[in-house]
Amino acid sequence: MILLLIILNSLQGSHAGLSDVSWSFDGHRIVCEIAWQNLTPAVKNSVRALLSGDSAYDRFSESCIWADVIRRESQYERFVTAHYVNLPHGVEGIDLTRDCADNLCVVKAITEQTSILENRASTETARLEALKFIGHFVGDLHQPLHVGYAEDRGGNSTDVTIWGEERNLHQVWDRSLIEYKMLSWEAYAAQLLGGISAVDRTLWASKNVEDWANESFQITENYIYDVGPDAEIGDDYYLTNLHTLEEQLKKAGIRLAALLNDALR
Numbered sequence: 001m002i003l004l005l006i007i008l009n010s011l012q013g014s015h016a017g018l019s020d021v022s023w024s025f026d027g028h029r030i031v032c033e034i035a036w037q038n039l040t041p042a043v044k045n046s047v048r049a050l051l052s053g054d055s056a057y058d059r060f061s062e063s064c065i066w067a068d069v070i071r072r073e074s075q076y077e078r079f080v081t082a083h084y085v086n087l088p089h090g091v092e093g094i095d096l097t098r099d100c101a102d103n104l105c106v107v108k109a110i111t112e113q114t115s116i117l118e119n120r121a122s123t124e125t126a127r128l129e130a131l132k133f134i135g136h137f138v139g140d141l142h143q144p145l146h147v148g149y150a151e152d153r154g155g156n157s158t159d160v161t162i163w164g165e166e167r168n169l170h171q172v173w174d175r176s177l178i179e180y181k182m183l184s185w186e187a188y189a190a191q192l193l194g195g196i197s198a199v200d201r202t203l204w205a206s207k208n209v210e211d212w213a214n215e216s217f218q219i220t221e222n223y224i225y226d227v228g229p230d231a232e233i234g235d236d237y238y239l240t241n242l243h244t245l246e247e248q249l250k251k252a253g254i255r256l257a258a259l260l261n262d263a264l265r
């Protein structure tokens with residue numbers, strides 16, 4: 001019983017503490033389920049083979065939360081900053097020498113881990129970790145506030161009230177907007193999958209990792225902070241941004257699939 005309480009407690013603790021660094025667990029599961037459904041049969045087999053060496057995760061969509069689970073472990077300290085990148089106000093887009101020089105940002109992390117994954121000479125352990133990192137970081141890069149401003153840590157220190165509850169803007173985009181749908185992550189993924197057209201696929205997959213970051217940043221610049229003077233948001237904010245939120249989840253899934261189909265082909 002005591003053990004159970006300790007486990008429950010630590011789960012809750014990490015849940016709350018992690019809210020600044022990622023889509024919610026369900027956000028990541030949705031992105032990775034969309035990706036999974038768009039992998040070629042051969043690449044699905046490669047992913048299954050890599051995951052067979054992992055005792056914690058059977059399904060790809062579940063493995064995408066791993067990068068948050070290990071976030072406090074000292075052996076992964078390099079990756080603490082790999083979930084996001086911050087840019088100055090008003091710039092056109094990301095500049096890796098300006099924005100990504102001091103630490104491993106999300107864009108560099110995706111590029112680095114992709115090289116490890118596609119290199120058949122990497123160890124199986126390194127390739128498995130690369131798979132899990134990529135599944136997570138491609139998701140994070142599509143949460144607009146993961147390409148944000150340093151001054152408020154991507155919205156983490158911008159307080160708002162959403163449907164009467166006190167949150168920060170980052171949490172709103174990590175989880176509140178997704179939760180408001182009241183669907184299981186499986187059902188939400190299925191619904192989003194049904195709304196992806198052939199044109200979407202072609203347009204989205206034709207861009208590179210820096211383009212993905214720039215799209216997120218444009219959303220951050222133009223829409224996210226439009227919360228009114230009292231920062232009390234609700235249905236209006238939700239309805240204004242729902243299309244953007246869902247398009248980001250779909251884009252992340254399709255682009256992740258394209259990346260993996262290429263790296264593991």
Ligand code: ADE
Nearest residue numbers: 020084145146148153154
């Ligand atoms: N910490 C600092 N900046 C951040 C951001 N943009 N997203 C998540 N965590 C952060």
Ligand code: ZN
Nearest residue numbers: 021022083140
């Ligand atoms: Zn993350």
Ligand code: ZN
Nearest residue numbers: 020021022023
């Ligand atoms: Zn986050």
